[in-house]
Amino acid sequence: MTGIYLFLGLGLLTLIWIICIYNSLVRLRQHVRDSWAGIETELRRRYDLIPNLVETIKGYALHEREVLNKVTEARSLALSSTGSPSSQAADENILVKGLRRLFAVSEAYPELKASQNFLELQKELANTENRIQTSRRFYNGNVRDLNTRTEIFPSNIIAALFQFRRSEYFEIEEIKVYENPSIDINLDNS
Amino acid sequence: MNSKKKFARDFYEIQRKQWQKSLLLFLILFIFYFFLVGFVSFIFIISLGLFMPGISLFAGNSLQYFFLINLILSIVVAAFQFYDARFNGAKFIRKRLQAAAPDTNDRYHKKFINTIDEMRIAAGLPRVTPYIIPAFAINSMALIEADKSPIIIITEGLLAEFTRDELQAVIAHELAHIIRGDTFYITLVCSLANFFERLREMAEPHDMPQGQIGVAQDTGGGNPLVYLAASISSLLMHLLSTLISRQRELLADATAVELNRNPAALARAIYKAHVKNSFIGDFNLSYSPLFIVPPESKGISDRLFSRIFNSHPPLMKRIRQLAEMVPTSPARIIDEVLEIRKRRAQARSILHSREEISTGGPKSTALLDNIQPGEEGIWSVRSPKGKWLGPFSPVNPDKYNKCPRCRISLKDTFYEGVALKTCPSCKGKLVDSSVIDRIIARREVAFSDYLVKKAAKFRENFLQNPVSTRKINMEKSQDIFCPICGSKMQPRPFTYQYIIPVDKCFSCHKTWFDTDELEILQLLIENH
Numbered sequence: 125m126t127g128i129y130l131f132l133g134l135g136l137l138t139l140i141w142i143i144c145i146y147n148s149l150v151r152l153r154q155h156v157r158d159s160w161a162g163i164e165t166e167l168r169r170r171y172d173l174i175p176n177l178v179e180t181i182k183g184y185a186l187h188e189r190e191v192l193n194k195v196t197e198a199r200s201l202a203l204s205s206t207g208s209p210s211s212q213a214a215d216e217n218i219l220v221k222g223l224r225r226l227f228a229v230s231e232a233y234p235e236l237k238a239s240q241n242f243l244e245l246q247k248e249l250a251n252t253e254n255r256i257q258t259s260r261r262f263y264n265g266n267v268r269d270l271n272t273r274t275e276i277f278p279s280n281i282i283a284a285l286f287q288f289r290r291s292e293y294f295e296i297e298e299i300k301v302y303e304n305p306s307i308d309i310n311l312d313n314s
Numbered sequence: 315m316n317s318k319k320k321f322a323r324d325f326y327e328i329q330r331k332q333w334q335k336s337l338l339l340f341l342i343l344f345i346f347y348f349f350l351v352g353f354v355s356f357i358f359i360i361s362l363g364l365f366m367p368g369i370s371l372f373a374g375n376s377l378q379y380f381f382l383i384n385l386i387l388s389i390v391v392a393a394f395q396f397y398d399a400r401f402n403g404a405k406f407i408r409k410r411l412q413a414a415a416p417d418t419n420d421r422y423h424k425k426f427i428n429t430i431d432e433m434r435i436a437a438g439l440p441r442v443t444p445y446i447i448p449a450f451a452i453n454s455m456a457l458i459e460a461d462k463s464p465i466i467i468i469t470e471g472l473l474a475e476f477t478r479d480e481l482q483a484v485i486a487h488e489l490a491h492i493i494r495g496d497t498f499y500i501t502l503v504c505s506l507a508n509f510f511e512r513l514r515e516m517a518e519p520h521d522m523p524q525g526q527i528g529v530a531q532d533t534g535g536g537n538p539l540v541y542l543a544a545s546i547s548s549l550l551m552h553l554l555s556t557l558i559s560r561q562r563e564l565l566a567d568a569t570a571v572e573l574n575r576n577p578a579a580l581a582r583a584i585y586k587a588h589v590k591n592s593f594i595g596d597f598n599l600s601y602s603p604l605f606i607v608p609p610e611s612k613g614i615s616d617r618l619f620s621r622i623f624n625s626h627p628p629l630m631k632r633i634r635q636l637a638e639m640v641p642t643s644p645a646r647i648i649d650e651v652l653e654i655r656k657r658r659a660q661a662r663s664i665l666h667s668r669e670e671i672s673t674g675g676p677k678s679t680a681l682l683d684n685i686q687p688g689e690e691g692i693w694s695v696r697s698p699k700g701k702w703l704g705p706f707s708p709v710n711p712d713k714y715n716k717c718p719r720c721r722i723s724l725k726d727t728f729y730e731g732v733a734l735k736t737c738p739s740c741k742g743k744l745v746d747s748s749v750i751d752r753i754i755a756r757r758e759v760a761f762s763d764y765l766v767k768k769a770a771k772f773r774e775n776f777l778q779n780p781v782s783t784r785k786i787n788m789e790k791s792q793d794i795f796c797p798i799c800g801s802k803m804q805p806r807p808f809t810y811q812y813i814i815p816v817d818k819c820f821s822c823h824k825t826w827f828d829t830d831e832l833e834i835l836q837l838l839i840e841n842h
Contacts, residue, residue, distance in 0.1 A: 255435055262436050262438045
């Protein structure tokens with residue numbers, strides 16, 4: 125009789141333990157999804173800026189049609205990408221490369237560089253860039269928590285049982301719109 | 315089971331935990347009052363019993379009644395105090411510090427908003443409201459408002475002095491407090507402890523001196539009740555602050571590094587705040603746990619005694635911990651601070667006096683040597699006829715957006731990151747009174763030797779010799795009109811500490827600085 129009670133008690137404890145771990149895994153996964161939505165918001169901010177940027181540059185540098193087209197293409201590619209973080213990152217990196225070339229090209233047009241509109245966009249892009257990087261940091265932190273949880277013993281058993289998968293880190297390149305001046309006297313980076 | 319996680323990643327989870335913690339606070343508050351009220355009334359009744367034999371605590375049911383009344387009384391008092399702290403505490407602190415929302419037209423303020431936004435995303439918080447205190451000291455704090463939304467308050471001085479990565483580090487530190495749940499708790503503790511002070515403020519009529527730089531001045535009252543309240547406050551504070559973790563600043567520093575990945579910047583920021591003046595006005599010191607650097611930061615030692623009674627760990631301990639993360643040595647961090655300061659000083663663009671610009675090229679300072687007091691002419695303290703006009707003086711609409719002296723259209727420019735209007739001809743400046751302290755706090759421009767000399771001369775002639783100030787008056791011959799609202803501007807000293815004769819418009823709160831006056835003001839304060 126006592127054996128049965130003992131067995132039942134142990135079973136109940138195990139069940140509670142499984143529920144606890146399951147819930148914490150669900151919570152972690154929810155955080156990952158949530159923070160991924162955060163990254164998408166910031167990426168969208170960048171997509172919204174690019175058409176303006178392209179238009180502004182067109183006004184000064186008509187000959188750079190090829191680069192401009194490439195950026196526009198890369199933008200629509202990245203915009204339509206709805207895959208995993210790594211495929212999104214691959215698409216973003218194409219866009220980032222295009223933008224970098226765009227800024228390299230714009231160096232040759234002094235009027236463009238002096239244009240108020242262009243400067244504002246550049247500033248806004250740098251700002252968006254920072255936001256993307258910080259939201260990425262938050263996302264990756266959450267992914268790290270989830271992945272650790274799904275891999276360490278004994279919660280990996282529960283994770284395997286309920287098919288919690290590892291999430292992917294989101295790694296993209298930075299544009300570096302402009303270098304911070306060595307003396308950060310707050311003159312141009314807001 | 316969450317032992318591995320350093321903090322909750324979900325804001326709503328944090329809020330839930332905060333409530334659990336605050337219930338504990340309420341319990342402590344209740345016990346405190348239970349014993350305080352019980353003890354006082356016990357003594358009272360016993361001593362009353364000595365004179366009136368009819369009254370005894372131990373007859374019949376009176377002991378039970380005594381406890382019941384005591385219980386109800388202490389619950390009511392504790393609940394009232396708790397409610398007040400929860401719903402008025404943060405607002406009171408914000409008001410008391412004169413914290414205002416940042417101005418989106420101001421470059422520095424914009425930077426602050428952007429940085430807060432970035433770090434908020436990194437911390438995963440839905441909303442953080444920025445506020446700025448118009449004080450020159452370097453300090454920052456975080457609060458939780460009554461609606462549970464977090465706010466971060468920094469001083470104008472910090473904004474002017476810190477580089478972007480240092481600002482980011484400070485914000486990361488404050489956000490770390492918020493997500494660790496410290497802020498909610500400390501806001502509540504400080505508000506509870508200062509309940510009586512707030513009552514006193516509410517009772518007293520309170521008028522702040524307008525246009526004064528710095529923070530509110532305390533009215534030094536001699537009321538014994540005030541001292542009683544203050545002593546209960548401090549007793550409560552000490553009791554409650556034993557619940558605040560001693561380690562929280564170090565832990566928050568560590569979490570901040572997780573958010574901004576730059577321990578060196580945070581170490582520099584803390585060092586700067588310690589070295590520079592971190593004292594925010596005449597603010598009650600029992601609020602010091604709220605700040606990143608305690609207002610009385612100098613000389614915190616690491617002995618046991620001070621460990622118990624100080625709200626913050628000693629400076630070097632914090633810097634050492636951060637330096638180990640880089641890794642580097644604390645001495646290197648301090649060197650870096652000095653290096654940055656030097657580089658920024660060199661990067662200041664030099665501003666010339668108008669007299670120099672008009673003659674083209676720097677002017678020899680020797681020219682100022684033989685000017686006698688009174689010869690400068692245009693500096694006056696009072697209006698010519700000695701009458702001080704009220705705010706309803708005549709309006710002159712012809713003068714809109716024109717320089718009051720030269721009648722040329724004013725130009726919108728930026729000076730030290732602040733939007734203002736300048737006259738292209740005489741370089742007079744029209745500044746909104748609320749932004750003058752920003753200009754003074756910031757150090758983007760340096761001044762030519764000529765201006766430095768001029769300011770020194772001014773100090774000699776006016777500030778150090780009040781008699782001659784009185785003699786040299788009333789030379790501003792013409793009446794001038796505010797270029798914004800057309801009202802007559804009144805010649806007044808800038809403040810009574812810096813008697814620079816500016817013209818103030820009292821209907822739209824603008825200040826007109828004549829040629830070089832603003833620069834002289836900046837120089838006088840900078841070299842003070």
